[in-house]
Amino acid sequence: MLIVPEREIANLMTRSAAFDAVESVFAAMASKNAYNFPVIREAIGHEDALYGFKGGFDKQGMTLGLKAGGYWPNNLEKHGVINHQSTIFLFDPDTGMVKAMVGGNLLTALRTAAASSVSIKHLARKDAKVMGMVGAGHQATFQLRAALEQRPFEKVIGWNYHPEMLPNIEKVANEAGVPFEAVELDGMVEADVVISITSTFEPTVMAKHISPGTHIACMGTDTKGKQEVEAALLGKATVFTDEVAQSITIGEAQHAIYNHMIRPENIVQIGEVINGTHKGRTSDDEITLFDGTGVGLQDLAVAASVVELAVKNGVAIEVDF
The missing domain is CATH 3.30.1780.10 (ornithine cyclodeaminase, domain 1)
Incomplete structure (x- = not known):
């Protein structure tokens, strides 16, 4: 061994x-x-x-x-x-x-960041310029480093429940040569890509915080009851995931399913986009959402x-x- x-x-x-x-x-x-x-x-x-x-x-x-x-x-x-x-x-x-x-x-930490990064590569608009971060803990730094390698981002904006932690991700942005700005949640409407990486049991990101054409990767929900984003947001988005079975039971989609915002058959495994059996994003106005539950x-x-x-x-x- x-x-x-x-x-x-x-x-x-x-x-x-x-x-x-x-x-x-x-x-x-x-x-x-x-x-x-x-x-x-x-x-x-x-x-x-x-x-x-x-x-x-x-x-x-x-x-x-x-x-x-x-x-x-x-x-x-x-x-x-x-x-x-x-x-x-x-x-x-x-x-x-x-x-x-x-x-x-x-x-x-590396595989979790890689998953959201894969979703950005395959689902975010090619002209994405503003990277949004909801969460600024230890895992957020891995997420941001990986994400910044997928598009030529010109700005990073960030929000955290504890604002004193925002320098964690500001440092990563600065190391990559990208300016950083702390914003309120309403400011996330400026972002072309959003990564949410928090451990909450009530939604933080609402549908009103996400603009048409945005790609959002929800990376913090991996347990029954956890929730990072409003269920209505999944209803407005095309939802992708690592694995559908986990998405609807312990992932972000569990709440949208319960509230009849989406159905399990509406959720697409991101591997289908990678394989070319699903077209992925279809327009510049489409909201795409990746429910990253973390699979074995x-x-x-x-x-x-x-x-x-x-x-x-x-x-x-x-x-x-």
């Missing part, structure tokens, strides 16, 4: 490699060559933690495995480690034997990629298991 420790990931995995891995697995899902297993996510009754498993099998890439982990809200304050903790396990699909154990914390196959794809890089660079640890 190979082990790739968390400490090695930053020197191995690039945004480009994460993008390629996620785009490829989305295409495989739409082609029915890869599928996710049902998600398990539970409150464990200790330290207010949520713990669970995501997994799947990619027959095209011959990747089988799972990610185990969750959210410990007291970690940073009590233990000095980040609140999100995860580990990815890969297995040999021919024998079932364990192949690798990979640190999953940074990979989770994303984790397996980036983990398999990083294992190859670790072996190539001689940093994978081999153990007799």
